[in-house]
Amino acid sequence: GNSVTQMEGPVTLSEEAFLTINCTYTATGYPSLFWYVQYPGEGLQLLLKATKADDKGSNKGFEATYRKETTSFHLEKGSVQVSDSAVYFCAALSGGSYIPTFGRGTSLIVHP
Amino acid sequence: GAVVSQHPSWVICKSGTSVKIECRSLDFQATTMFWYRQFPKQSLMLMATSNEGSKATYEQGVEKDKFLINHASLTLSTLTVTSAHPEDSSFYICSAPGQGISPLHFGNGTRLTVT
Secondary structure, eight states: OOEEEEOOSOEEEETTOOEEEOEEEEOSSOOEEEEEEEOTTSOEEEEEEEOSTTOEEEETTEEEEOBTTTTBOOEEESSOOGGGOEEEEEEEEOTTOOOOEEOOOEEEEEEO | OOEEEEEOSEEEEOTTOOEEEEEEEESSOOSEEEEEEEOTTSOEEEEEEEETTSOOEEOTTOOTTTEEEEEEETTEEEEEEOSOOGGGOEEEEEEEEOSSSOSEEEOOOEEEEEO
């Protein structure tokens, strides 16, 4: 089956800093890749996705590029805000399934 | 977009009692729903798959007699934590297969505290 590895958190940044949260995956074939965000006390929301190699998903200033050669899908944002404080989950989904494999989540804390 | 409604958002109960959590798909039908448990330090654990009209499928290590799942209709799944104990305190999240670009739509979760 698939597996997803995320960097350990928490990641603590000052407002307007550059963000990278690393995510790598192992899978048979070419899975679709996702980033979900969980704000405090809430469920998960889809942030962005990419379905094939070299695709770039983007939303709300966040970006991630599907890198087949490094089996990675790192999340980046050029300038974080306090409101971006949340837990971010990387996930992989192979064809024929609708249950993604989630990473352990990375907590992001942004200070004013 | 597709919405999954989960209720209650939080509940406190005494040890030994049972608690029911509801998960509804709004504006779409879900023959399958998923129940997750979220532990401290964020990790998500898939507990079971709820199937309309048939028995739920439990993941290894999840006690089916402790966590009763009923998929009563095409829009409603319930999780009942029976004879709750403090170690059952956790954040429980339901989800349904996606409509549109997301493979899963999630409810907002239920914070269960057993005293």
